[in-house]
Amino acid sequence: MLKKAKRQLIKPTRRKVLKLGMAATGAALFTPFIHRSWANTVEINMLSWYGLAEPDMVEEFEAQHNVKFKPKYYAGGDNMLAALSQSPPGTFDIIHTDAEYARILIDRGDLIDELNPSDYPYDDMLHDDFTKFPGHWKNGKLFSVITRFGHLGVSYNKEHVSAEEAMSYNVFWNPKLKGKVGHFDWHLPSLGEISLLNGNNNPGPFDISASAWGKVKEKTLSLKPQVKGFFDYGGTFSSLKNAEIWACVGIGDWVTGVLEKDGAPVGSVVPKEGGIQWTESYSIVSTSKKKDIAKKYIQYSLTPAGQVRSAGMKAYPAFAVTKSGMKALQEQKPDEAKRTGQMPGVPNNPITLIKEGRIHYRDIPQQQSLEEWNEFWSEYKNA
Amino acid sequence: MASKTSKGLTWYAATWRLPNLVWQFLFFVVPLAFLFYLSFWLVRNYRMVPGFDSVNWVKMLSKDYFWDAYYFTFCMALVATVITSCIAFPCSYGLAFKTSNATRRWAIFFLIIPFFTSYLVRIYSWQVILAENGVINAALGYLGLNPFIMLNTVVGTLVGYLTLALPLVVILQTLSLSNIDRSLIGAAENLGCGRLRVVFTVIIPLAKIGLIVGAVFCFILSFGDFVSPYYLGGSKPPTLSILIIDTTKSGQQWPRAAVVAVSMILTLLVVAFAAVTAAYRKRT
Incomplete structure (x- = not known):
């Protein structure tokens, strides 16, 4: 029995040789296409607080647009500035930061792009302050888009x-x-x-x-x-x-x-x-070569689906900034909406607290x- | 015959020493020089600007919190060194003189094993053990004793330092003690020395170099450690390593952090040179 098996291995039949040959030829022919398919996946380099580029936040967008987020996480706005200063131009495509540090990015003049407000749902914001948030605008021009707080x-x-x-x-x-x-x-x-x-x-x-x-x-x-x-x-x-x-x-x-x-x-x-209040926003880096897809991601993060993901982010939760986002949260994750006061008429509703002047x-x-x-x-x- | 470059140094020996010298120059001397230079730079609008201004040195050295952190760090490292050396010595003595070669080899192997895991992971494990409702206090609770606060205190920091340095110090001490000529110990005993006297007048002087090198390693590791004082000591009070982080965290003051770092390196150089001098000093 053993001898037979050994003989078969050493002396394969013509049919087996043909099968193996076809398989090898197929693999050789298709490998470039597989490789090309991978190569088409666009890599987006994000500089952000921990968690923003984890699967619970970006997997849906990655699947929809055949992109892959490559994060560099920082802890604290100064670390973000340091990472930015110490990296060559073009290292990052999109920056996620706090409002007070977005202002510093804007003041530097050449780091982030001016954005078109009509690209984003500013008419859907939960509070008027969010439409002209301090630190995101300069001289009436938008540079950073609020996404969570x-x-x-x-x-x-x-x-x-x-x-x-x-x-x-x-x-x-x-x-x-x-x-x-x-x-x-x-x-x-x-x-x-x-x-x-x-x-x-x-x-x-x-x-x-x-x-x-x-x-x-x-x-x-x-x-x-x-x-x-x-x-x-x-x-x-x-x-x-x-x-x-x-x-x-x-x-x-x-x-x-x-x-x-x-x-x-x-x-x-x-x-x-x-x-x-801590307030986080996205900006597009001036030296990025993937500005279109970066803009699409910011737009996605303000859709109801993006806002629900952001509100329940595993690393650290946040409040939704859009009306449609909060509504979607109430429908899809009512327990989380209730726990965080993102419900109409409750005293700890974050927008109510802002309107009462209790938030700075x-x-x-x-x-x-x-x-x-x-x-x-x-x-x-x-x- | 190999040609001689200077008294006692052959080209052959110089060639073998060269990689080490090049390495030390590229990865110690050059970065150190740059760090020192960096301490004279300025920060303007969150950006570092090359320059040569002593303002960072004046600023940091005139601050009480720098000196508080300095003395605290130095004292903690010194205490850790004394405790570690004292705990390590009986263990090393036992391994060197009271065990078989095979047992000693296994013991050294087990002392190396802790280094297979990340130091940070080991420190996080200590958090579970030292916490107020952790393993140790649960055991004390069964005995009817009140919890002993260890986490986020200097006790926690010292436990972390020992975790870092104790296995290494035991290994260094064991190797040093193992190389002592046993006939000298036998001679001392034949001349009527008691066990303790043999230890203090024969063994310790003969193993002096290894014991001091072990202590120096413990001091260096403890003095520069960030993880233990932060995660087991609660950063209260901060050490110099934590001060470096604090300084860089706000306003990107890397040049001032460089002042702290250079001060630490100078301190370690002085301590190391003093220790090595003491180790190789001939008895008069």
């Missing part, structure tokens, strides 16, 4: 902090939270929230005088005995999840929403002193330098 306030562990206690930033100073307060390790949201607690809501928490800034610093330093640590996204996530911290300054549903959906007893509220858009310091705020942050961490 979220609110920052008090994030807390529901087993140790009540919803009533969480309705004021003063909860961070509550004696029962000694050594249980965490900071997201970025000065802008944390200091902005303490600025709001100090009553700096007109014109806003980031536009404060020297004396108000002095009081913000004083108030912040008084919080240090309560502080457990300063964490990045992963650290904040795990500290809240394993109850190392019971309250966190400078974050919102973008962190607790992921944990909440996973069953953790955590939540976020916009307290009575007001909340801070995150910004860079207006009367002090960014460096001054950052230096104080280092001093505070060492205090």
